[in-house]
Amino acid sequence: MTSSSFSDILQFFFMGLQRGCIYALAAMGFNMIYNATGIINFAQGEFVVLGGLMMVTLTMAVKLPIPLAFLSTTVFVTLVGIAMERFTINPVKHPTVLRLIIITIAVSIIIKGLAMCFWGKNSHFMRHFSSTETLDFYGATILPQTLWIIGILLLIVAGYIYFFNYTMTGKCMRACAINRDAARLAGINDRKMVMLSFALSAGIGAIAGIIITPIIQMDYARGALLGIKGFGAAVLGGLGNSMGAIIAGVFIGILEALAAGYISSHYMDAIALIILMLVLFVRPSGIFGSSEAMRLKEF
Amino acid sequence: MPNSILRLENLRKKFGGVVAVDDLNLVFNKGEVTALIGPNGAGKTTVFNLITGFVKPTAGTILFKDIRLNHKKPHAIAALGIGRTFQNVQVFSNMTVLENVMVGRHLRSRNGMLMSAFLPPMLRREENRIRASAQERLVLLGLDRYAHLPAGSLPLGNQRMLEIARALALEPTLLFLDEPASGLNARETMAMGELIHKIKSMNITVILVEHDMELVMDISDRVAVINFGRLIAQGTPKEVQLNPDVINAYLGT
């Protein structure tokens, strides 16, 4: 292998990594709500879009410093997630999976509609967190923003591990995910856990949107595709398994970048979808899931 | 000597690390009412689910009149004439009471989608037959006056009856009842006992799981006791009641 083709591959790897981190974060969001409620939140992609667009407004129009804008955007989208749970999921008296899924679809349409009203149909630029000067790395170039993305993903993963393993609330959430009735008997307020899961998954979605917007330029209509790619990662990693989702998300991102480089950029978006379909056909429990457990799940 | 209708040979089921059914050997006799009893979590419902194909066995054999049921799907097992009810009642609440029982006649006709969509006049006679025989089952169980109500609107006792009516519409030779009296009041429980007698007199073998011991001792010809997935005793109701192992399992020393 010549050194130039090696640096090509490395370049695609970096490109894939930055997108893959976003899919990984979206997949984590899916998993949190799925574990707490057993439903797939079709508005997950909209959280990402909302995060990106809000960040654009706060940094480019309001001209807040980036850390402050980052924080306010995350809080804002988290509140949207909480509102979604309080006003559309919580009041449903006789929830069926079908009805809840349609409700999340409705919410996604509404968020998309609102985003179009407020931000219009154009893509929005946002400045990078730090300089846009690329760094050289064995012949490939890497943007500082990519390093930000990877770093923030790692921080979130660390936070995630800490939260679910070392805090009481996190352990309660895990208990609810494993057996809701038993958790309720043990005195855990499962309704509150559902709200928390929406808050966390909206917050994570927002962060994904914030960190990727400098690179992809956000517009109101991106939610569906981002969402379904994230879902692809979630399924590939084994639905409900967040560590699996992260690996799967990064994997899909890299594969996408390679496909864009070597096949055709037209079909780049189809890669994640084809992987999703393949997994559903061949091994619906994902790479890291157990098939016996999958059959019992009510999704 | 009564002849057997169903045999379980070294039946075993593991869920992950938990052994729910452990080398179970059991023979059920034709035409009898057999009760499967045991403390909560003893594996009774798992045995039902294994036989009716909802759960696949880890090892062992299930023989129904010399047919191996091990890897058959639930609908194929139903086609052999094995009916069942569920512990948590599962009536089709989106359909009327009559329609529920009509679903029970599903296997008694063969008409497919195209025929049903394009040539309904050809099916009218058969539809009438299905309706009539469903109506018959409702009369048998005293549910006929609710025929056109949504099944979900019935009280629990009637929903349990409806589940049985639906299973009877299958014309089974073997019927599994999973806790038929659970959640019923004293009067309804008595009616359930009479019904089970009636079903037995229709030449249907009945196997039930039940916690109401009075009912079990009253209606069963034989009783099998399971604990931790193992058979610990079997025999007539009298014999089982006097068995020290059984008393032990229930009282737990």
Next chain:
Amino acid sequence: MKIKDYVGIGIVMAAVAVAPKLVGNEYYLGVLIFAALNCLTCTGLCLLMGYAGQISIGHGAFIAVGAYTSAVLTTKLGWSPWTAMGCGVILAAGIAVFMGLPTMRLKGHYLAMATLGFASIIHIVAVAAVDVTGGPSGITGIPRLQLFGFVLNSDTRNFYFYWGIVVAGLLLAVNLIHSRVGRGLQAIHGSEDAAASLGVNIAVDKIKVLVLSAVYASISGSLYAHYVLFIDPGPFDVMHSVLLVTMVAVGGLHNIWGAFSGALLLSLLPEGLSFLSEYLQTFDIRYRTDYDTLIYGGILLLIMLFLPEGLFEGLSRLLKTVFSLRRKWGGGLARHAE
């Protein structure tokens, strides 16, 4: 039950017969023809969603399969529209079988995501496979349909023919619902375990109904292509699939007439909204068609929260309550008078 359905079909037929006279305007006739296409697709989708309880968020893809098969085969190979439509149906059915296979093994709503993924793939292919689909600029010069030498070249002719197909589609669906197969589907929705315990082959029946609904969608796609005579990827995006789900859910999941009225209502809604916007303009309030998405989403959410059985059942229940209240009131007043 059955009598109600025949009355319903009678009403639709009567309305279809008089509509062109009442409307009399080519533009609105066109709107009604598009409504017919949505009604046809939603009738099929309702069989899948409302009766078998399986959700598809990718039915726009089956419409696209029908439309593109018709367009490509008639313009590039010169086949007759009817043969092309048949090929579309076969292709859509084949894809549906393929899509349905994972659901054979799994419980629940994997189909939702699989169909959504499939719809996105179809859209990407429609845009990217320029040689076959013409890419973003689409395919032009699609021939009109001919029926026994009659060319469907006026909107009135098209209107009657298209609505005739809708009525036929409704009739078939109603027949199916009140048959062994239909009861089996409803049973699957009610409880998969109980249905299986009564001998319903749930895996196969789910695939069958998915195929049937895909066939409805594919026919509606072919009809679309032969009406507008030009297709591009625009109308086949995921949003259209979501809109179809909205139509079915708003009208009523569990009732074919609900889905039908939902499709009709939401197809006419944009016209209603443009009326409204003219009216609002007199008050100096500017309404933009951009708000349509928001309104669809809002309607869907409100219906799912407060009238989960849909407008059709909800309204008929409301009417019943009003009537029984009036009877009570009437009785009360009569007693009072005594």
